[in-house]
Amino acid sequence: MSGILFLEQTLNGLQFGLMLFLLAAGLTLVFGIMDMINLAHGSLYMIGAYLMASFVAATGSFWLALPLALAATAVVGVALEMSVLRRLYERDHLAQVLATFAIILIANEAVRIVWGPQPILLNAPAGLTGPVELPGGVQYASYRLAIIGVGTAVAVLLYVLVTRTRVGMLVRAGASNREMAIAMGVNIRRLFTAVFALGAALCALAGAMLGPILAVQVGMGENILILAFVVIVIGGIGSIRGAFVGALLVGLVDTMGRALLPIGFAQIFPPQVASNLGPSLSSIMIYVLMAAVLVFRPQGLFPARG
Amino acid sequence: MKTAISLLAFAIAFPLAMQALDQPFYIGFGARVLIYAMAAASLNLVLGYGGMVSFGHAAFFGAGAYIVGILAVEGTRSAWIAWPLAVAVAALAALVIGAMSLRTRGVYFIMITLAFAQMLYYIFVSLKAYGGDDGLSLPGRSTVGLGLELRNDLTWYYVVLALLAATLYLLHRLVHSRFGRVIEAIRENETRAAAIGYPVYGYKLACFVISGAIAGLAGALIANQSSYVSPSLLHWIQSGTLMIMVILGGVGRFWGGPIGAAALLALEETLSGSALLGDYALHWQLPVGAILLAIVLFAPQGIVGFFARRRHA
Amino acid sequence: MLEIRGLSKRFGGVVATDDVTLEVARDEVHALIGPNGAGKTTIVAQLSGSLSPDAGEIIFLGANLTHAPQHVRVRAGLARSYQITSIFKRFTVLDNLALAVQARTGSSLSFWRPVATEQALFDAARAIAADIGLGERVDVIAGTLAHGEQRALEVGLALATRPKLVLLDEPMAGMGPEESQRMIELIGRTRSRVAVLLVEHDMDAVFRLADRISVLVNGRLITTGTPAEVRANAEVRRAYLGDEGAARD
Numbered sequence: 085m086s087g088i089l090f091l092e093q094t095l096n097g098l099q100f101g102l103m104l105f106l107l108a109a110g111l112t113l114v115f116g117i118m119d120m121i122n123l124a125h126g127s128l129y130m131i132g133a134y135l136m137a138s139f140v141a142a143t144g145s146f147w148l149a150l151p152l153a154l155a156a157t158a159v160v161g162v163a164l165e166m167s168v169l170r171r172l173y174e175r176d177h178l179a180q181v182l183a184t185f186a187i188i189l190i191a192n193e194a195v196r197i198v199w200g201p202q203p204i205l206l207n208a209p210a211g212l213t214g215p216v217e218l219p220g221g222v223q224y225a226s227y228r229l230a231i232i233g234v235g236t237a238v239a240v241l242l243y244v245l246v247t248r249t250r251v252g253m254l255v256r257a258g259a260s261n262r263e264m265a266i267a268m269g270v271n272i273r274r275l276f277t278a279v280f281a282l283g284a285a286l287c288a289l290a291g292a293m294l295g296p297i298l299a300v301q302v303g304m305g306e307n308i309l310i311l312a313f314v315v316i317v318i319g320g321i322g323s324i325r326g327a328f329v330g331a332l333l334v335g336l337v338d339t340m341g342r343a344l345l346p347i348g349f350a351q352i353f354p355p356q357v358a359s360n361l362g363p364s365l366s367s368i369m370i371y372v373l374m375a376a377v378l379v380f381r382p383q384g385l386f387p388a389r390g
Numbered sequence: 391m392k393t394a395i396s397l398l399a400f401a402i403a404f405p406l407a408m409q410a411l412d413q414p415f416y417i418g419f420g421a422r423v424l425i426y427a428m429a430a431a432s433l434n435l436v437l438g439y440g441g442m443v444s445f446g447h448a449a450f451f452g453a454g455a456y457i458v459g460i461l462a463v464e465g466t467r468s469a470w471i472a473w474p475l476a477v478a479v480a481a482l483a484a485l486v487i488g489a490m491s492l493r494t495r496g497v498y499f500i501m502i503t504l505a506f507a508q509m510l511y512y513i514f515v516s517l518k519a520y521g522g523d524d525g526l527s528l529p530g531r532s533t534v535g536l537g538l539e540l541r542n543d544l545t546w547y548y549v550v551l552a553l554l555a556a557t558l559y560l561l562h563r564l565v566h567s568r569f570g571r572v573i574e575a576i577r578e579n580e581t582r583a584a585a586i587g588y589p590v591y592g593y594k595l596a597c598f599v600i601s602g603a604i605a606g607l608a609g610a611l612i613a614n615q616s617s618y619v620s621p622s623l624l625h626w627i628q629s630g631t632l633m634i635m636v637i638l639g640g641v642g643r644f645w646g647g648p649i650g651a652a653a654l655l656a657l658e659e660t661l662s663g664s665a666l667l668g669d670y671a672l673h674w675q676l677p678v679g680a681i682l683l684a685i686v687l688f689a690p691q692g693i694v695g696f697f698a699r700r701r702h703a
Numbered sequence: 704m705l706e707i708r709g710l711s712k713r714f715g716g717v718v719a720t721d722d723v724t725l726e727v728a729r730d731e732v733h734a735l736i737g738p739n740g741a742g743k744t745t746i747v748a749q750l751s752g753s754l755s756p757d758a759g760e761i762i763f764l765g766a767n768l769t770h771a772p773q774h775v776r777v778r779a780g781l782a783r784s785y786q787i788t789s790i791f792k793r794f795t796v797l798d799n800l801a802l803a804v805q806a807r808t809g810s811s812l813s814f815w816r817p818v819a820t821e822q823a824l825f826d827a828a829r830a831i832a833a834d835i836g837l838g839e840r841v842d843v844i845a846g847t848l849a850h851g852e853q854r855a856l857e858v859g860l861a862l863a864t865r866p867k868l869v870l871l872d873e874p875m876a877g878m879g880p881e882e883s884q885r886m887i888e889l890i891g892r893t894r895s896r897v898a899v900l901l902v903e904h905d906m907d908a909v910f911r912l913a914d915r916i917s918v919l920v921n922g923r924l925i926t927t928g929t930p931a932e933v934r935a936n937a938e939v940r941r942a943y944l945g946d947e948g949a950a951r952d
Contacts, residue, residue, distance in 0.1 A: 182633060188676060310508060563817070566819065568813040585751065587774050658704075
């Protein structure tokens, strides 16, 4: 098994993991502070990608469109929170699951109505379309490196925000013990709307950046949403650190599993078996990982609660 | 009792009426409604009565369907073999998945049932020999002997109706039995149920398995319905659809599952073919989503609950 | 009949239960008292099975139940009531009690026969309801009962399992004087049939009902004795009244 392939897949895993982190961070905070399951989080990711594509078409510039897409998605997120999601905080998980599932249906169709049913094109910015040579002579897509760069920068920013600023402290307090935070005078509603807006922007960033690599199509939110949930269950609900570690773990396991397991299987099993077993096993790797984590650490790796 | 009789009478008369009106398409549609009524009722047992929010119920539904599909393609088309086997496999899957999932609580339970269902989905997608992503076409409906040709839509409808009626009767006895009481008690207050001496885990698991088994039977029937199975039957969106049916009908109410299934499928049928929506008919999922949202926010007791309250007022 | 030997439990740096040894005899009402935060409920939780001790043993009627699951303890005859009311709010009083009776009579893996036909179950439930003073309220939805009535049902549920020893965790919590009276009488009525480990703050009840009293301070048992002995104990007075109280003697 070549070292180049291994390096490539590791970087891919890192890239995917960092983007997953953007989604998981917002999701885990929503869950941690408001104890709310939000299935529509994936829809914000999708809307972010679609808005990005439109802004790129309108402005002609990737980097100009990006902040616009983030802002617009944040607005959509806040509107959603204030109109519908607020009413769900006091409800049980089943109600939240169903209501946000309904939002997925509505969002999917709304996107289909506005943008049409076909996947739309989102291109990487000019200047990042070619490969870059890494130490060791390996060629790697410069855009993917850019994603790793952006993802890492945002992760660092989030870390600083959550651990070093007052707002961050309020967020952590809310995630760890909501009643206590309220009792101590934190305006949990406003804090929450702010957190939600941030989460929506992060979703949009992930959607915008992954758009050129994955397809921008209706239903893209659902596929990645389930991964994001696996991430926060593994990482521990309410914990940014957990979301980060969980996301990298899931990104790496999923990417490398898909690339390397079939090869590994082909070495051991006859081709007939390997071609069936390989892909199916690699798809389920992250779920096996999640089940394993839950067996040993039922609260996740870094539980924020308690 | 009265509800049961009127619904049964309606169900018996329905296909005959459709035949008289020269709308044979709706006989097939009716059978589909009955099958989903069974699937929704099975989910209502574990969700409404048991309080277990299982987001992976489609796994048992789809597994049952695939057993029938795979057996049919491999040459075994007898319903007497394929259908019980579908139920058994679904029950086994529920036993394994339930045994692991029920050790968790709250959102973790929801997520882990979802994850297991996705695992099964990917496993079936990867079965290239049995259609993979594109699904599997069956050579035709199962054979039952007894002089019945399931190929005939009318016959098929009544066979499905008979099975649904039998299943609902069994479910009715179940929820009013000792077992049913314990399950509801566990839903109401699990800690106290344990504190008065019930081995809670065992009861939840039994409920989960029974529910999965019934879903497997519904799956066997759905495979026959269009002589086609697709991995999308196991997708979590399918689980979500089943949950919509249950809450639409009234979660925890006996008729919630069947009524919800009928309502949702009827809604889907009217909206997607509607002249009202015109060009937008393609986007029927949007009003469905809106209605579901409205129900969750404003009428969480569902259709049955709504009418129950009216009667008491 | 109940022996607790060297029971210990810590949560991180906090020692909630510190090497506690005590026993409850047959036909005894044994009260467990102590200032707030002494760890009384933690002990009850370990006895009932919702918490697992770090060290020590719980022997009930000769059987080692230290790590046994909750339902096993109940079957053995060890039941508990909760400090924060934990009943089946949407069921009627009758159904609440019937559930407890059902647990001890025959198997509930019965899927066919309607429970409504089991007269014996409901007769037993009615008897218990009468016993706890809710005889006239059997068809009321439990969640709509007055606080005192809910507490009575709370205790009733534990008693319905026909325990040999019942752990009552602050049964009088949140009750006014009249309701407390009724609860004291209820406990008085049951003492001939069942041993009681009573955790309470209400000193009136404790001194009227208890055969022996154990005092818990900061997780540690400082003394066990008759009410008179405990009342006179200097260490107990210091724990409750502070140093000046003890010094005054």
